[in-house]
Amino acid sequence: MSQMTWTTAQQAAIDARGQNLLLSAAAGSGKTAVLTERIKKLITDMDDPADITELLVLTFTRASAGEMKTRISSGIAKALSEAEQEQNTPLARHLSRQLALMSSAQISTLDSFFQTLIRRYFYLIDLDPNTKMLTDSNEIYALEQDVLSEVLETYYERGEPAFLDCADLLSGGFEDSGFKDTILSLYHFSCSMPFPEDWLGSLSRPYGENGAAALSDLPWTKDILEDFRRRAQSWADSYRQIFTFLENEPAFAPYAETLSDEFDAFTILSKAETWDEWYQDAPNISFAKLKAVKKSSSEDPIRFEEIKNNVQAIRNSVKKEVSEKLIPFFAIPEEQWLHDVIRMYPIVRALSDVTIAFSRAYAGRKKQEGLMEFTDMEHYVLDILVDKTAEGFTPERAGEFPSSAARELQKKYKEIMIDEYQDTNDVQELIATLLSNGRNRFMVGDVKQSIYRFRQADPTIFQKKYRSFSSDENAEDRRIDLNRNFRSDAAILASINYIFRQLMSEKLLELDYGDREALYPGRHEDPRPAAYAGGAVEVELIDKVTDENTVPMDESVNDITSITFEGRLIAKKIRVLMEEKRQVMNKDGTFRSIDYSDIVILLRSIDKKAPALLKVLNEEHIPATADKDDDFIRSMEVQILWSLLKILDNPRQDLPLLAVLRSFLAGLDEEDFARLRLALAPEEDSLWDILPRAGGIIPEEKALRLSRFLSLYETWRKEARKDGVAPLLRRIIEDTDYLSWVAGLPNGTAGKSHVLSFYELAKTRDSATVNGLFSFLEYLRRAQKDFKTISTSAKGNAVQIMSIHKSKGLEFPVVFLADAAKSFNVKDLDRTVIFHREMGLGIHYFDKEHMAHWPSLYWMAIRTAAGREAQAEEARLLYVAMTRARDLLCITAFRKNFIPYISSCLTPLSSLTEAESRLPAHITAGGKSYLSWILPAAARHR
Numbered sequence: 001m002s003q004m005t006w007t008t009a010q011q012a013a014i015d016a017r018g019q020n021l022l023l024s025a026a027a028g029s030g031k032t033a034v035l036t037e038r039i040k041k042l043i044t045d046m047d048d049p050a051d052i053t054e055l056l057v058l059t060f061t062r063a064s065a066g067e068m069k070t071r072i073s074s075g076i077a078k079a080l081s082e083a084e085q086e087q088n089t090p091l092a093r094h095l096s097r098q099l100a101l102m103s104s105a106q107i108s109t110l111d112s113f114f115q116t117l118i119r120r121y122f123y124l125i126d127l128d129p130n131t132k133m134l135t136d137s138n139e140i141y142a143l144e145q146d147v148l149s150e151v152l153e154t155y156y157e158r159g160e161p162a163f164l165d166c167a168d169l170l171s172g173g174f175e176d177s178g179f180k181d182t183i184l185s186l187y188h189f190s191c192s193m194p195f196p197e198d199w200l201g202s203l204s205r206p207y208g209e210n211g212a213a214a215l216s217d218l219p220w221t222k223d224i225l226e227d228f229r230r231r232a233q234s235w236a237d238s239y240r241q242i243f244t245f246l247e248n249e250p251a252f253a254p255y256a257e258t259l260s261d262e263f264d265a266f267t268i269l270s271k272a273e274t275w276d277e278w279y280q281d282a283p284n285i286s287f288a289k290l291k292a293v294k295k296s297s298s299e300d301p302i303r304f305e306e307i308k309n310n311v312q313a314i315r316n317s318v319k320k321e322v323s324e325k326l327i328p329f330f331a332i333p334e335e336q337w338l339h340d341v342i343r344m345y346p347i348v349r350a351l352s353d354v355t356i357a358f359s360r361a362y363a364g365r366k367k368q369e370g371l372m373e374f375t376d377m378e379h380y381v382l383d384i385l386v387d388k389t390a391e392g393f394t395p396e397r398a399g400e401f402p403s404s405a406a407r408e409l410q411k412k413y414k415e416i417m418i419d420e421y422q423d424t425n426d427v428q429e430l431i432a433t434l435l436s437n438g439r440n441r442f443m444v445g446d447v448k449q450s451i452y453r454f455r456q457a458d459p460t461i462f463q464k465k466y467r468s469f470s471s472d473e474n475a476e477d478r479r480i481d482l483n484r485n486f487r488s489d490a491a492i493l494a495s496i497n498y499i500f501r502q503l504m505s506e507k508l509l510e511l512d513y514g515d516r517e518a519l520y521p522g523r524h525e526d527p528r529p530a531a532y533a534g535g536a537v538e539v540e541l542i543d544k545v546t547d548e549n550t551v552p553m554d555e556s557v558n559d560i561t562s563i564t565f566e567g568r569l570i571a572k573k574i575r576v577l578m579e580e581k582r583q584v585m586n587k588d589g590t591f592r593s594i595d596y597s598d599i600v601i602l603l604r605s606i607d608k609k610a611p612a613l614l615k616v617l618n619e620e621h622i623p624a625t626a627d628k629d630d631d632f633i634r635s636m637e638v639q640i641l642w643s644l645l646k647i648l649d650n651p652r653q654d655l656p657l658l659a660v661l662r663s664f665l666a667g668l669d670e671e672d673f674a675r676l677r678l679a680l681a682p683e684e685d686s687l688w689d690i691l692p693r694a695g696g697i698i699p700e701e702k703a704l705r706l707s708r709f710l711s712l713y714e715t716w717r718k719e720a721r722k723d724g725v726a727p728l729l730r731r732i733i734e735d736t737d738y739l740s741w742v743a744g745l746p747n748g749t750a751g752k753s754h755v756l757s758f759y760e761l762a763k764t765r766d767s768a769t770v771n772g773l774f775s776f777l778e779y780l781r782r783a784q785k786d787f788k789t790i791s792t793s794a795k796g797n798a799v800q801i802m803s804i805h806k807s808k809g810l811e812f813p814v815v816f817l818a819d820a821a822k823s824f825n826v827k828d829l830d831r832t833v834i835f836h837r838e839m840g841l842g843i844h845y846f847d848k849e850h851m852a853h854w855p856s857l858y859w860m861a862i863r864t865a866a867g868r869e870a871q872a873e874e875a876r877l878l879y880v881a882m883t884r885a886r887d888l889l890c891i892t893a894f895r896k897n898f899i900p901y902i903s904s905c906l907t908p909l910s911s912l913t914e915a916e917s918r919l920p921a922h923i924t925a926g927g928k929s930y931l932s933w934i935l936p937a938a939a940r941h942r
Helices: 008-015 031-044 062-085 089-104 109-123 137-158 161-171 177-190 196-201 219-246 250-271 275-284 300-331 336-342 345-368 373-386 395-400 404-412 425-436 460-466 490-503 562-579 608-621 636-649 654-662 670-676 687-698 700-718 723-735 740-745 748-766 773-786 857-880 900-909 921-925 930-939
Strands: 018-023 056-061 108-109 415-418 441-445 479-484 538-543 582-583 591-593 599-603 624-626 799-803 812-816 833-836 841-842 843-848 852-854 885-895
Touching: 008 031, 008 479, 018 031, 018 460, 031 056, 031 441, 056 062, 056 089, 056 109, 089 300, 089 415, 089 591, 089 930, 108 624, 109 196, 109 373, 109 636, 137 161, 137 177, 137 345, 137 773, 161 177, 161 345, 161 490, 161 843, 177 196, 177 345, 196 373, 219 275, 219 300, 219 852, 219 857, 219 900, 219 921, 250 275, 250 300, 275 300, 275 852, 300 441, 300 900, 336 857, 345 841, 373 404, 373 425, 404 425, 415 425, 415 852, 425 723, 441 460, 441 900, 490 857, 490 930, 538 562, 538 900, 538 930, 562 608, 562 812, 582 812, 582 885, 599 608, 608 624, 608 799, 636 654, 636 700, 636 723, 636 740, 636 773, 670 748, 687 700, 687 773, 700 723, 723 740, 723 748, 723 773, 748 773, 799 833, 812 857, 833 857, 857 885, 857 930, 885 930, 900 921, 900 930, 921 930
Parallel strands: 018 441, 018 479, 056 108, 056 415, 415 441, 538 885, 599 799, 599 812, 624 799, 812 885
Antiparallel strands: 582 591, 833 841, 843 852
């Protein structure tokens, strides 16, 4: 945007002064350019010039902070050159000083700024100034486990019944790893709260005596009831789909009466608005046996069976959901649901107490060892900035009680600017409030691109201001909307608007998508060439091949994944783009021939799908790279070493022992294992017990090899008693010539790299705070997914494959959004314990007598709220993916039996009028994939 012509909204954002300003900057709206220009104007305004050190500019990544610093420096340098040419000496002198001060400017990431504050005010919070940052996830986990084990040991010794019940509920067997994981997850979740202990202490309140005599007395049960209503509407829609199959099909007339009765029952339920009505009507739901149908002699037998199968499949799906979700709930009386909630109070209180105890012990250990994490920094900064001793202080009103340090900083900063404001959490928001003088905050972001809830980002912070700030230019709290998009083709913007106007509502997905939120074309372009790559947004649907006659002879459908099918389609489209030399637009509006590097394939998750896509593209001779990680910990050569370390710690573990004995280290096979097991004495319960006398049981040659291994094992076990896993591994590798063996394997070079990565990991662990073989094995068990070799990213002229998260902030001429039919991942929502920022903690009811558990009423309420928030996050991810495209956007999806699926998506639309701009609530709420939203929205296009 050289020689920028600013839009009215952009100019207002640059010029506004003396007020809090929320800049709602849609995708491609030039927010970084606006932010940079505003800073430049603040500095060059000689009526009230700001020093660069009087501006606090915060963002979330070092790359963003570095780019902003570079842009600002360039802008100041350019302004200085112009001032010198105009012989404006005062301005030139001022700008020259600003350039000199750039190195000390507070244009940084949040963590860098927090470290600066802690270094300056450490004495106020009794913190050692030499405290070091603890950043290695494995070391953090090992330290957490060590402290948590000590805390739990104390609690187990006390033996309080509520705590033991809590442990039984969450342990899931004979070990307490599940219990530990829950405590750590709850602790990590609480750290995003300004005052974690207060939040943890409040978790048991909803489970206390509440005086409720009926479900309707509890306001949080409304969401559960609404969820049931949407389900009933969905079931009724499924039956409407059945009726479309049966139209003009007299052979199926016997089905009509039964299906109509069931449909009427669902319709009645969908309109029931009170718990009393549901308890009255839900038990009446039943499924009679369908009457027999016979095909007439004139009936097409294939069509007859197809209709019959479709009807039964849809009805059985509804029956399954009714039997699993509806019948069990209303079989339990209201008073029982209420009583079960109250009975969980002691267990919830025990979980809260032990988590608080861990939090205190962990904080004490870190302080003792001179360590802190990022979340510690946030809370240390709060301790510096909040005066908790002030009269009238409460956690809810903390922003009204700045400390003397906070008041000092309020005088220093003329403006506090936060980029990507939609990704802040409650702690960061409170810190910003305390640093502000009340009228100098500039917050830039787009709530539609808030996709980091899993990191505890809270989009509702932005949302509250978005609703409450005024568009009046004189308002103290002002909102400016940047909704002109300078990135994407108008056809792409129209499609995005069309889909999200129907999809996004505040009630279901946290945001109403209307005229204010819509994207408006703003890019300049030369006349389009005939070979322009862009045009209408494409949705490519691939039905799974079920007719074996249509499958190429060298392929089996069962061996081809969905992403492979999609990859072949994408490869074909890429070849057409390249061979026809299609044109894409440069940022200056001119056009050029497309390159492979102009193309990106986006996936919700790349872990398993990216390698399959790479394989397909490489087979089609299309250069491609992926932001993928080589998970060395799962490689065979490292798994053997890991198993060996396990049995050096405890040899009586048969699974790792078998892995080692089966490897080249001992060379035994299944026949040997069978002989050894048959020879076990009654009192021997481990394979290890029989190994010393294996000589008379297995062939002599193998017995000699096993004997050599056992001799080495004893040597290594002595080594294992010493400090340091790395020396032990080095001894094992040298004694067995392990690297030479690995080098002889297929892909041996990569294998050697895996082994060396494992060794380096051990070296790093040896220098950690908590070390030793047991500690090393503990964090390997829990954190293996974090151990990666060097990440490979796209270089040169190649198609890129990346996750939607990784693509945020980027743009590409051509975007393929693949795997759109993939179901949303809801595993975290079905855990025994789930958390919610406002509602607290939901936990299953525990029947100790039968050692059984099932969802409690409050768990259901939180599951409903958390599920709605997770769907809102998925909708925002879809928005981010679609807004990456400049010229061409193609969405691909693969699934079985697409025709019935499309019918199920379209049937509920038949009753909608043109005036109804949004999809029915149960369609949006029932969305299980991007495709389940895109199809019904797109189908309404005329």
